[in-house]
Amino acid sequence: MPDLSRRAFGGLVGGGAVTAVAGTATAAEAASAERPFKARPANASRRRPNFLIILGDDLGWADLSSYGAPHIRTPNLDRLARQGVRFTDAYSGSATCSPTRFSLYTGRYPGRTKGGLAEPIASKTQGLDPNHPTLASLLKKAGYSTALIGKWHCGWLPDYSPTKSGWDEFFGNFGGALEYFSKLGQLGEYDLYEGDAEYKDLRYYTTVLTERAVEYVSRDHGKPWLLNLNFTTPHWPWLAEGDEETSAEITAKIRAATTQAEIKTALSHYDGGSVAKYTQMVESLDAAVGEVLAALRRSRQENDTVVLFASDNGGERWSYLWPLSGAKSNLQEGGIRVPTIVRWPSRIDGHQVSHEPNFSPDWTATLLELGGARPDPAYPLDGTSLAGYLLRGEELPERDLFWRVRDNRALRRDDWKYYRDHDGADHLYNLAEDQREQADLAPDQPELLAELKKAWERIAGGLLPYPAS
Known part of the structure; x- marks a missing residue:
């Protein structure tokens, strides 16, 4: 066995590196396939990369077969992990949806802003201040094209929108959850938009988002780009492709509701779901990611695109979280430790595993540095850039990762x-x-x-x- 630090050994034992990938490899084979992270020797390439950031929604730390799930097959995300770096000790910025998105978009603790105090946002009076610098606005200033496809959950129109916070394009939902077919959201209203206008499409939402993302990455871009691709899968309601009958029942309950609490009860679908249905949803997320990555490869942009895959918080109800305790909404490991994979073929070697602790604001700082964008000095970042660690093997400074939830x-x-x-x-x-x-x-x-x-x-x-x- 190679000489590993105590943290590295702990990560290998508990981090799913020693679990079989969907039953296709022995534990020993899976463990030996990954090696502790080591930066590739510097090359002469100075080209600024594209950024494809993909978020699953309420996806648990071990819900991928490469992280330990014995019953969920995620071949596309497992392949992404083999092609890059799999992080065992990565965390979301908070234990619920909105605060983590605030932390990723701003690079700061959610509690720095009023909107970030909502856990999560559930009112049209709350949102991300359009005057606050974001990952998108800062990269845009540095010459990037920017787009957000999928779940925003940082406020509703008319005051809040991705297009008011630095993204050139938006296609998706404003709220925290929506019914996958009818697109009714947490306020009981239709919630699928292109820019600031409603967009009618009653097909399965994961499919709709995948098509939009494929179209975006397939374009002939004249400059580097940032795409935030935020799936709602596998967030409740527990629906998969082909579940139109159950969808109709949930939709009818939402339309019959007279209070926001009744809407949430109908939409959350806590009288339904199963491990099998959840497995189907995670596997559909994996297939969707596979389609987007295939389009990226066909576009010949793969080598110069940083792909970051993560979850917005820990898993919930049907998630596979072993060996962690806790779940979404609390700050035990199961509520904040999330699967995180990074791939950049032109600069980072594959088949690697890293046990460096990190959280959402770190990735904001990292992407800004890689994209040649400067943080706004009036809004100092709380994250630490991992660029030196990833590209030059520099040690990260000693620091604390911090979370606060009421x-x-x-x-x-x-x-x-x-x-x-x-x-x-x-x-x-x-x-x-x-x-x-x-x-x-x-x-x-x-x-x-x-x-x-x-x-x-x-x-x-x-x-x-x-x-x-």
Whole structure:
């Protein structure tokens, strides 16, 4: 066995690298196929890459076969992982949809902005301030074309929209969820738009988004581009291609609802779904990603395109999260640790695995640096660029990863995690030895607990307070 650090070994054991890929390889073969990340020697290419950022929605950390799912087949995403770097210790910026998207779009903690305090956004009065710099607006200023296809969930018209925040083009839904066929969303209204105008298409939503993304990457682009491709799959309601009958039942319940709570109850479909249906949805997401990547390859832009695949938060209900505890909406590992894959054929070797902890704002900083864009000094980033690590093998500076969700708090420093649960109790875990967060070391390490707690409170003190509930 190669000489691995404690973190690397822990990542291999718990990170799905030793699991068979959909039953097609032995555990030993899967483990030996990946090697610890090492940057490729610098080459002379200075061409600025395109950026294709693909988000799954409520996709759990181990929902891909390359991350450990024994019953879900994801050959396209597994292939993407083999062609690039699979991260075992990557995190979303928060435990729910909207705050993570704020953190990715702005490169800052969600609590820096009023809209980011909503967990998630559920009102037309909340949203991403159009005056705030974003990944799209900063790359656009640096000469990029920008587009967002799919779920926005950072506010509704008339005040909020991707096209008001730096994206040249938008095709998708404004809200946090929608019925996959009728396109009725969380406010009970039709929610599929092209720009600021309604767009009628009653086919399965994943299919519609895939077609749009294929068309975008297939264009003859005259300059580098950014495409945020945000699927709603596998978010509830639990529907797959061919489920029109169930769709009609859910749609009828939404239309009969008289309050937003009733709409959410109908749309969330918590009286339905199954492991088998969820598996079908994740596999349809994988197929959709495969179609988009095939189009990228046909366009001959593959080598010069950075593909980043991740989830917006941890898994929910039907997700496969082993060995993690918790799920979406809380700050245990299952709520924030997400599958994350990066591929850039012209600059990064494949068949690699990285155990460097990172979270959504880091990728904002990374993409800005790779694209030659400067952050706005009036809105300093909270993320740390991984560009030097990925391209030159530079060590990342010591830093803390921070999360805040009303009555939940968490901070990761190296292998250590400070976590406060919903009951207000503080916990301390060594994630290298205990990914499942079962062995609470707070009583044994009071000084370290106090240090991490103080670090959390120092960061939290610079954020906006939550509004009174």
